[in-house]
Amino acid sequence: MQDKNEKDFLRWADNGWLASPEYLSFWGSVFSSDLVNYVDNKTIADIGAGNGQIWEYAIQNGCLPKALHLIDPDLYISNELENYRFVQEHKDPIEDVSPLHIDTAICKQSFHIIYEYIGNKFFDLVNAEKYIIFSMPKKISWAVSDAFEEIFLPSCLDVEKAMKENGKKTVSSNIYSYPVKLPRHVWISMVKGRFTSCLHPCDDEFIENEVAWIEANLPETIEFDDKLECIIFE
Numbered sequence: 001m002q003d004k005n006e007k008d009f010l011r012w013a014d015n016g017w018l019a020s021p022e023y024l025s026f027w028g029s030v031f032s033s034d035l036v037n038y039v040d041n042k043t044i045a046d047i048g049a050g051n052g053q054i055w056e057y058a059i060q061n062g063c064l065p066k067a068l069h070l071i072d073p074d075l076y077i078s079n080e081l082e083n084y085r086f087v088q089e090h091k092d093p094i095e096d097v098s099p100l101h102i103d104t105a106i107c108k109q110s111f112h113i114i115y116e117y118i119g120n121k122f123f124d125l126v127n128a129e130k131y132i133i134f135s136m137p138k139k140i141s142w143a144v145s146d147a148f149e150e151i152f153l154p155s156c157l158d159v160e161k162a163m164k165e166n167g168k169k170t171v172s173s174n175i176y177s178y179p180v181k182l183p184r185h186v187w188i189s190m191v192k193g194r195f196t197s198c199l200h201p202c203d204d205e206f207i208e209n210e211v212a213w214i215e216a217n218l219p220e221t222i223e224f225d226d227k228l229e230c231i232i233f234e
């Protein structure tokens with residue numbers, strides 16, 4: 001049987017800084033320090049969990065949830081994570097999971113995708129004391145062509161508006177900033193791998209044009225701060 005960690009295809013986050021131990025450790029520490037009160041001894045669901053690797057780092061840092069539901073139609077967690085007794089895997093879209101009544105719902109870069117698809121039904125499926133939503137700010141963190149910006153902006157959701165419409169109020173908000181430095185060829189491979197959700201529907205011609213723009217406009221080493229807004233609602 002193939003080991004779960006051995007993949008023969010490129011996943012969106014298997015390349016570049018998103019796959020680096022430093023990045024995963026950065027977010028693991030956010031979960032185990034800043035968010036500890038929402039996580040430790042709580043029943044949590046990470047909806048749109050992807051490879052869930054951040055949890056491995058958070059748990060190694062001492063994070064101890066009572067139950068951790070990892071939900072994603074494309075879930076591909078490691079054997080180590082799977083072996084924690086409190087981890088419950090749901091390799092399904094949230095719409096196919098029995099309604100959850102939990103302490104904390106976490107969506108890291110996934111709420112806009114799910115909300116676009118199921119809208120307010122999300123809250124029938126996920127009844128949480130607190131919702132922790134991480135999303136990219138409207139001002140894109142890295143240098144892009146005008147064509148990229150045109151597809152990126154409509155993909156941004158006004159999370160606070162969506163939450164307010166569902167009777168949720170903001171508890172706190174914070175911007176996290178992760179310093180990225182990587183060779184241009186790695187950046188190009190991430191774009192080719194459609195590493196961010198707004199690139200998923202783009203055709204090959206769009207990607208080729210973006211790569212040509214990068215080659216013409218960006219230096220050999222690319223540096224920027226990857227910013228994510230974290231808003232906590234109740």
Ligand SMILES: C[S@@+](CC[C@H](N)C(=O)[O-])C[C@H]1O[C@@H](n2cnc3c(N)ncnc32)[C@H](O)[C@@H]1O
Binds near residue numbers: 050072093094117
């Ligand atoms: C940009 S990725 C974020 C992954 C992870 N949270 C992270 O930050 O590494 C968005 C994830 O949302 C998942 N997703 C999309 N639709 C979903 C749905 N209806 N229910 C649950 N997850 C969904 C995708 O499969 C994808 O793994």
